[in-house]
Amino acid sequence: MGLSVRDDPKKVVDVAGREWGEPAEGLALSVLLxxxxxxxxxxxxxxxxxxxxxxxxxLLTRGWLSYFRVSVTSAGGAPVAMxxxxxxxxxxxxxxxxxxxxLAPGEAVEADIPVGLLFEMRRGLFQVQATCEAPGGAVVTxxxxxxxx
Numbered sequence: 271m272g273l274s275v276r277d278d279p280k281k282v283v284d285v286a287g288r289e290w291g292e293p294a295e296g297l298a299l300s301v302l303l304x305x306x307x308x309x310x311x312x313x314x315x316x317x318x319x320x321x322x323x324x325x326x327x328x329l330l331t332r333g334w335l336s337y338f339r340v341s342v343t344s345a346g347g348a349p350v351a352m353x354x355x356x357x358x359x360x361x362x363x364x365x366x367x368x369x370x371x372x373l374a375p376g377e378a379v380e381a382d383i384p385v386g387l388l389f390e391m392r393r394g395l396f397q398v399q400a401t402c403e404a405p406g407g408a409v410v411t412x413x414x415x416x417x418x419x
Contacts, residue, residue, distance in 0.1 A: 283378035291412040295404035296323025299412035312386025321373035334381035356388035391419035
C-alpha cells in the first residue's frame with residue numbers, strides 16, 4: 271500500500287481571510303496551515319495563488335505539487351531536506367503531463383501540500399514558504415508561516 275498525492279479540484283478560496291506575499295506580474299501567493307484531524311497527522315499547508323491582474327493569467331503546470339515550490343527551514347534558518355518519498359515523487363518521469371490552468375481576474379485556486387510527508391520535519395518549529403514562476407518569468411513569493419512538527 272502506498273500514499274499518493276493528487277491535485278485537488280478547484281474550490282472557492284477566501285482571499286480576504288489569508289495573508290499574502292508581495293504580488294509579482296499580477297499574481298500573489300499565500301501559505302496557510304491546514305487543520306489536522308488528529309495530533310499524529312503530518313503537517314499540511316494550503317498554498318493559494320490569486321490573480322490580482324485585470325486580465326486572465328494562463329499558468330502551465332505539471333501538477334500543483336511541482337508548480338508551487340515549497341521550502342521548509344529549521345528554527346535556525348537551515349534548509350530542511352526532502353524525504354526519500356518526495357525525491358521519488360518529484361522525478362520528472364513521475365510528474366503529470368503539462369496542463370494549462372487559466373485564472374480569471376480576481377480568481378484564486380489552492381492546493382494542499384503535505385509538508386510533513388515531503389520534508390524531514392521530525393520535531394520542532396519550522397518556517398514554510400512557497401514560490402512559483404509567473405508566466406512572464408518573475409518569481410512570486412508567498413508569506414512565511416511557522417509550522418510545528
